[in-house]
Amino acid sequence: MEKSFIAGRIWVLSDQSNKLIEDIDTDQIFHNAFLHVTEVSQMGQYALGNLEGWKDFSKKARPGDILVAGRNFGAGSSRQHAVGCFISLKVGLILAPSFGAIYLRNAVNSGFPVLRCQELDELVAKKALATGDEIKVNFRSGEGLNVSRKTHFKAEPMSAVQYDIYEAGGLFNYGKRISKG
Amino acid sequence: MGKTVIEKIIQDHTKEEVKPGKIVWMDLDIRSARDFGGPNVVKNYEEEYGDAPVADRKKTFFTFDLCAPPSSLKYADNQQICREFARQQDIKVFDVDRGIGSHVLIEKGLARAGSTVVGTDSHLNILGAVGSFGQGMGDVDITFAFKTGKTWFEVPHTIKVLIKGSFSSPTTAKDLTLFILKKLGTKKAALKAVEFYGEAVRGLSLPGRITFCSMVTEMAGIIGFIPEFGDSLKTEIEDFSGAQFSPYEADEDCSYSDTAEINVSGLSPQVAVPFSPSNVQDVSELRGVKIDSGFIGSCTNGRTEDLALASQILKGKKIKEGVTFKVVPATKRVYKEILERGILEELFRSGAIISNPGCSGCAENREKEKLIWRARESWPHLVSQGT
Numbered sequence: 001m002e003k004s005f006i007a008g009r010i011w012v013l014s015d016q017s018n019k020l021i022e023d024i025d026t027d028q029i030f031h032n033a034f035l036h037v038t039e040v041s042q043m044g045q046y047a048l049g050n051l052e053g054w055k056d057f058s059k060k061a062r063p064g065d066i067l068v069a070g071r072n073f074g075a076g077s078s079r080q081h082a083v084g085c086f087i088s089l090k091v092g093l094i095l096a097p098s099f100g101a102i103y104l105r106n107a108v109n110s111g112f113p114v115l116r117c118q119e120l121d122e123l124v125a126k127k128a129l130a131t132g133d134e135i136k137v138n139f140r141s142g143e144g145l146n147v148s149r150k151t152h153f154k155a156e157p158m159s160a161v162q163y164d165i166y167e168a169g170g171l172f173n174y175g176k177r178i179s180k181g
Numbered sequence: 182m183g184k185t186v187i188e189k190i191i192q193d194h195t196k197e198e199v200k201p202g203k204i205v206w207m208d209l210d211i212r213s214a215r216d217f218g219g220p221n222v223v224k225n226y227e228e229e230y231g232d233a234p235v236a237d238r239k240k241t242f243f244t245f246d247l248c249a250p251p252s253s254l255k256y257a258d259n260q261q262i263c264r265e266f267a268r269q270q271d272i273k274v275f276d277v278d279r280g281i282g283s284h285v286l287i288e289k290g291l292a293r294a295g296s297t298v299v300g301t302d303s304h305l306n307i308l309g310a311v312g313s314f315g316q317g318m319g320d321v322d323i324t325f326a327f328k329t330g331k332t333w334f335e336v337p338h339t340i341k342v343l344i345k346g347s348f349s350s351p352t353t354a355k356d357l358t359l360f361i362l363k364k365l366g367t368k369k370a371a372l373k374a375v376e377f378y379g380e381a382v383r384g385l386s387l388p389g390r391i392t393f394c395s396m397v398t399e400m401a402g403i404i405g406f407i408p409e410f411g412d413s414l415k416t417e418i419e420d421f422s423g424a425q426f427s428p429y430e431a432d433e434d435c436s437y438s439d440t441a442e443i444n445v446s447g448l449s450p451q452v453a454v455p456f457s458p459s460n461v462q463d464v465s466e467l468r469g470v471k472i473d474s475g476f477i478g479s480c481t482n483g484r485t486e487d488l489a490l491a492s493q494i495l496k497g498k499k500i501k502e503g504v505t506f507k508v509v510p511a512t513k514r515v516y517k518e519i520l521e522r523g524i525l526e527e528l529f530r531s532g533a534i535i536s537n538p539g540c541s542g543c544a545e546n547r548e549k550e551k552l553i554w555r556a557r558e559s560w561p562h563l564v565s566q567g568t
Contacts, residue, residue, distance in 0.1 A: 106321075108333070
């Protein structure tokens with residue numbers, strides 16, 4: 001059976017008052033001082049390296065971890081590095097109420113899973129979702145389970161398009177697949 | 182439920198049911214790359230797809246406009262990379278002599294009402310001027326479009342902007358555009374399709390529509406359309422482009438996510454001042470500002486009508502010593518028209534520097550001079566103020 005869920009330990013990108021940080025821009029995700037790095041494998045060490053309170057993220061993250069972020073994640077300038085750094089760390093998924101338009105295009109084109117979830121602010125505020133929780137999200141249906149707390153939530157499932165590209169392993173691979181057929 | 186203009190165009194190019202917020206695969210009528218972004222498209226293409234043919238060479242184009250002719254060896258090499266790929270793939274190149282790619286696509290009837298067009302020019306949504314869905318994208322997306330003829334797109338929500346009142350000379354389409362930009366700012370239209378209605382926009386000629394729609398990017402919008410038009414516009418566009426002009430109208434029962442009303446009665450000439458194109462002032466507020474350099478051109482103001490207006494104002498006058506004034510026609514066709522109509526000579530006699538067609542000023546990086554531009558981020562009416 002094809003895989004339709006992503007599971008992992010979460011990091012909630014919140015500020016000191018336990019609110020999700022909004023409008024995290026691509027420069028906070030990946031500082032422009034390191035844009036000369038072209039190898040994806042080298043990008044992970046800089047992930048969130050310019051976001052106050054989260055600069056040591058790359059040392060704490062483990063493969064498969066999931067990021068929970070505030071609205072308009074990945075705002076601002078287009079830089080593939082801001083997606084590449086999470087691929088490099090093998091982050092499994094990013095959940096946010098919304099993403100910057102170009103960031104969303106870059107993530108989808110890279111086959112990197114990002115899902116929108118409108119309930120996040122509320123879940124974080126009432127402490128139904130906190131750093132360290134294990135969650136499991138079905139990206140085909142949007143059904144979410146907080147395994148640690150045995151509670152449920154709902155994300156927006158991947159669109160057919162996003163799934164096609166994800167499943168092919170990126171836009172270029174998808175292009176090879178459809179132009180053969 | 183009915184559909185807005187953008188929803189109809191996308192629905193025509195996909196098998197999926199279109200609704201705002203939904204991501205769909207969309208067929209592309211035209212796929213293009215400029216000298217900016219183009220070399221990366223070639224690099225990606227060769228790495229990923231080798232010498233496999235593009236999906237449809239007749240729908241695939243290169244347009245060299247950003248640095249034409251090239252000002253450095255690097256730019257020259259980049260253009261040559263695109264030319265060689267184009268020869269190998271038998272793709273048409275509108276080379277460095279042709280002018281701004283988006284304008285060439287309109288002149289050649291390639292971008293037509295109801296069509297879908299992508300390219301590496303972030304202002305390709307200028308094609309909304311002829312009812313076409315133009316969209317600028319990065320080199321990864323354009324590489325994929327070359328190979329497959331498709332792209333994915335999230336159907337934008339549409340907002341309706343009603344522009345009340347009318348304006349008259351010396352106020353122009355550019356002043357209207359800046360004023361609307363000031364009023365809408367960069368948030369109201371962000372990531373939206375915008376339909377503009379009202380007497381002031383309905384009566385715009387094609388060059389006026391080009392000016393207007395070129396700045397939807399500065400409003401952070403996806404695309405802008407002016408669905409209503411006067412009787413003469415159909416003939417004007419069909420004679421101009423050789424393509425049939427029958428644009429979509431929005432259905433009466435379509436759904437807008439937001440609306441706005443802006444009154445432009447008695448509008449006077451407007452100026453955008455540094456450092457944001459939406460930082461717009463009435464020209465009278467800037468009386469006494471000294472100017473080092475003037476520019477008329479770009480995808481926003483490089484048509485024959487723009488240059489004709491400048492030559493009328495400058496007739497019999499001279500640019501003041503110490504001030505440079507540069508004119509750049511948008512395309513080779515505009516160059517020919519200003520040559521044949523004596524406009525070029527009039528501008529020359531007034532002291533203007535007249536360059537070959539292309540993007541020119543907008544691609545230059547100058548920080549020290551006090552510039553007045555009649556271009557995308559412009560200081561308009563320089564000729565009446567600065568000479």
